[in-house]
Amino acid sequence: MALKGNAAIVGAAQYRPEKYQTAPRMFHLEQVADLASRALADAGLKADDIDGLVINGPQFHEASVFVPAMAAEYLGLNLNFAEVVDLGGCTSVAMVWRAAMAIEMGLCQAVLCVLPARMAPMGPDEDPSWMARAMRFGGHSTAFGAPEAEFDLPYGHMGQNTGYAMIAQRYAAQYGYDPLAMAKIAVDQRSNALANPDAMFFGKPLSAEEVLASKMVADPLHVLEIVMPVAGGAAVIVASKELAAKARHRGAVIKGFGEHLSFKSPTYAADMTRTPIGPAAARAFAMAGLKPADVDAAQIYDCYTITVLLTLEDAGFAPKGEGMRWVREHDLTWRGNFPMNTHGGQLSFGQAGSAGGMSQVIEAFTQISGRAGERQLKRCDTVFVSGTGGVMSEQGALILQGA
Amino acid sequence: MSTNKPMPVPTDISAPFWDGLKRGSLTIPRCNSCGHWIFYPRRHCDKCWSHDVAWQEVSGAGSLYTYTLTRIPTLPDFADEMPQALAVVELDEGVRINTTLVGLAEDEIRVGMRLKPVFDTVHDDGSTLLRFTGVDKTITPRGQAPATEQPATPAPAVTVVKVPVSDEAAMRALVSESFTPWSNEVVVDQALIDEFARLSGDDYWIHTDPDKARKQGPFGGTIAHGALVQVLQSRMKIPLGFEVTGFTNMVNYGSDRLRFPSPVPAGARVQARARVKSVDRMKSGTQLVLEVHTHVVGAERPSVINDLVILYM
Numbered sequence: 198m199a200l201k202g203n204a205a206i207v208g209a210a211q212y213r214p215e216k217y218q219t220a221p222r223m224f225h226l227e228q229v230a231d232l233a234s235r236a237l238a239d240a241g242l243k244a245d246d247i248d249g250l251v252i253n254g255p256q257f258h259e260a261s262v263f264v265p266a267m268a269a270e271y272l273g274l275n276l277n278f279a280e281v282v283d284l285g286g287c288t289s290v291a292m293v294w295r296a297a298m299a300i301e302m303g304l305c306q307a308v309l310c311v312l313p314a315r316m317a318p319m320g321p322d323e324d325p326s327w328m329a330r331a332m333r334f335g336g337h338s339t340a341f342g343a344p345e346a347e348f349d350l351p352y353g354h355m356g357q358n359t360g361y362a363m364i365a366q367r368y369a370a371q372y373g374y375d376p377l378a379m380a381k382i383a384v385d386q387r388s389n390a391l392a393n394p395d396a397m398f399f400g401k402p403l404s405a406e407e408v409l410a411s412k413m414v415a416d417p418l419h420v421l422e423i424v425m426p427v428a429g430g431a432a433v434i435v436a437s438k439e440l441a442a443k444a445r446h447r448g449a450v451i452k453g454f455g456e457h458l459s460f461k462s463p464t465y466a467a468d469m470t471r472t473p474i475g476p477a478a479a480r481a482f483a484m485a486g487l488k489p490a491d492v493d494a495a496q497i498y499d500c501y502t503i504t505v506l507l508t509l510e511d512a513g514f515a516p517k518g519e520g521m522r523w524v525r526e527h528d529l530t531w532r533g534n535f536p537m538n539t540h541g542g543q544l545s546f547g548q549a550g551s552a553g554g555m556s557q558v559i560e561a562f563t564q565i566s567g568r569a570g571e572r573q574l575k576r577c578d579t580v581f582v583s584g585t586g587g588v589m590s591e592q593g594a595l596i597l598q599g600a
Numbered sequence: 601m602s603t604n605k606p607m608p609v610p611t612d613i614s615a616p617f618w619d620g621l622k623r624g625s626l627t628i629p630r631c632n633s634c635g636h637w638i639f640y641p642r643r644h645c646d647k648c649w650s651h652d653v654a655w656q657e658v659s660g661a662g663s664l665y666t667y668t669l670t671r672i673p674t675l676p677d678f679a680d681e682m683p684q685a686l687a688v689v690e691l692d693e694g695v696r697i698n699t700t701l702v703g704l705a706e707d708e709i710r711v712g713m714r715l716k717p718v719f720d721t722v723h724d725d726g727s728t729l730l731r732f733t734g735v736d737k738t739i740t741p742r743g744q745a746p747a748t749e750q751p752a753t754p755a756p757a758v759t760v761v762k763v764p765v766s767d768e769a770a771m772r773a774l775v776s777e778s779f780t781p782w783s784n785e786v787v788v789d790q791a792l793i794d795e796f797a798r799l800s801g802d803d804y805w806i807h808t809d810p811d812k813a814r815k816q817g818p819f820g821g822t823i824a825h826g827a828l829v830q831v832l833q834s835r836m837k838i839p840l841g842f843e844v845t846g847f848t849n850m851v852n853y854g855s856d857r858l859r860f861p862s863p864v865p866a867g868a869r870v871q872a873r874a875r876v877k878s879v880d881r882m883k884s885g886t887q888l889v890l891e892v893h894t895h896v897v898g899a900e901r902p903s904v905i906n907d908l909v910i911l912y913m
Contacts (some may be wrong), residue, residue, distance in 0.1 A: 351605065415670045465696060
C-alpha cells in the first residue's frame, strides 16, 4: 500500500494536564466544541472546511451510542466521514491514520480528531458511586461472559500495572534487566518536561536514584515508572494537501502508518516480549520508504518505562534484547542524540485518559512546525509516533514528515 | 467464607472447566481437527475455527511463564494475600493461564520453574480456583471451614517495661515516631457486621445487604461500619511494650482524632498497631495520646485512625 502524502496534521489543541480534583468540569460535547475551535484557530481554517470527524466512543459522557451524530449536531458539522475509535491508548495514532485514509481516498477534505478527557459535571441525581464501581477493576470488564471477568478477576489479575510488570519480568528472565537504564528513561523524559511549561512535572527535576527509591508497585515497576492520570483533552485537524497549503503552520504529512493487535491480555501473546508495535512500525516505515535511522525524533507512547523500552526494540531503533544498553548509550533528551518524548512523555507530561497518546502526536506536529520553544529541535522533518492501548494489546505507528 | 473478592461465574460454555476444578481435575477443550489446545474455554478452536472441540483432562503440569509480586493490592480485598504472586503459567500442552502462585517464598519463584496445580476451594458453594505451586511443595487444602470458625491469631509475646506515671522523663520517653509490631488478627465477617447493625441501629444496606452491595455498591460487596472496626480495638492485643503503673485512676477520655480512611470489606481480617503520640502533664493528671491504626491485613492504608486519649490520675 502506498500513500500519496495528501493528508497532513495542520492544527492542534490540547488542555494543559491538571489534577482531576482541580480541573474544570465540562460536558464532553462542550470540550469537543472548545477543542475543535482552538484546533481550527491553530490551523487557520474555517469551520465549514471540516467534513470528517473521528471521536472516542467509549467513555464519552453524554452518549454511549450515536456519538458522532450527536457531536456533529452539537458542532453544526456536515460530515462525509464519521468514525469512532476504541483502541485505548492507541486511539490517538489510530484516529490520525483513519483521518488520513479518508482524505487520501477522497472521501473528505478535513477531519477533526478529538478526545475530551476532563470530567463532566455531576448531575443532580447522579450517584457518584458508579464511578468508584467503574474504577474498581480498571479496564477489566465485569460483564457476565467476559473472559477476563471469569478467568482474571477472581485471581486478582486486573488493571494495567501488573500486566506490564509481568511483561517486564518475562523480559528480565529472557534478556536481563537493568533498573538504572529503566530509570534513565523516566529521567531523560523529565529533563524534557523541564523545558515544557505545560507539563505536569515542569519545574520538578528527577534523578535515577529518586525513581529507584520510589514505591515499588508490582515488581519490577516503581511508581515513578508509571504514568499519572490527569484531566485533559486534545484535538488535531488532519487536512488535504490543498487545505494544508492555506494553513498557518507547516503541516505534518502522514507518510506511513501501521496497526497491530491480536489479544487483550498479553498472557495470550505468542511471545510476551515481542510486542505488536513490531509489525505496526515495520508497515509504517515500509509505507513511508524510510528506516528507523531516518527519523529526527521519536514520540513513543509511554504509559510505563517498559513500554518505551520494548517499543524502542520492536520498532527497530534498538537491537532486540539490547534496549537497556542502548538506552544507557543514548541521550534521549531534546539536546541528545536520540530526541524522544520531547514534551516530557506522558510520564512527565501527564496522561489524560485516551487523549494521553495525542500528546505524542501533537508534540510531533509542534516540533515539525517549529513551535516547541526552548525544547525545539534544530532539525525536525521526520518523526516516528507510537500508540499503545491496553497491556501492550493494541499498538499503532505513524511516520510524520514536514510538508 | 464471606469475602468481596470477585468469584468466577461459570457460563454454559465454561461450566465443565469449573466443575472439573471442584472435583480436583483440570479439563480444557482441544480441537479435534487440528489438535490445538484451547484456553480459556471456547466452543471453537481459536487456531483453525473448527467447532469440533472436546473436553480433555490434562495433568496440570507446567512451567512459570512470568509473574509479579504486588506491593500494593490490585484490589483492597486482596490485601490478605500480600504480596499477591500473580502469575502466568504455561501448561505442558502449550496454553497459558492467568493464576496465582501459592506456597512459595518470594526467593523461590523463578521464571521457567516447574509447577503443579493446586485446587483451591474459595467459597462454601464449592467454587474452586486453579492455583499453582512448586512441584516439591505440599499444599494442604484449606477445606471449606467458614472464616468465622478460624481462631483469631494469638497476640505476639513482647517484654513489658513498667513505667511509673510519676516518672515524667520516662513517660515522655514513650513518645515515638515508629509504631509497635502488629496485634493479633480479628476476622470481620458478615455475622459480626449484622450483629453490630442490630446493636447500633445502623442497618444501611452497604453494611447489611451483600446482594445489593455486590450489585450496586462501590466496593463489590458489603463493608464493615467504621465504628465497628474502631471498637474492635478491644479485641486486638497491641504489643505496646510498656505498662503505666502507680496511678489511682485511669480514664478513657475519648479521642482527639477519629478517621476511617479506607473500607473494611466483609470477611477481611484486621490488625492494629499503635504509637505513643504525646505525653503531657495536665492539672488533672498525665495525659497520654495513643495513636492506634487498624488495617486490613496486608493493606498499606489504615482503615481506622484513632488518637485515643488516656488520662492517668
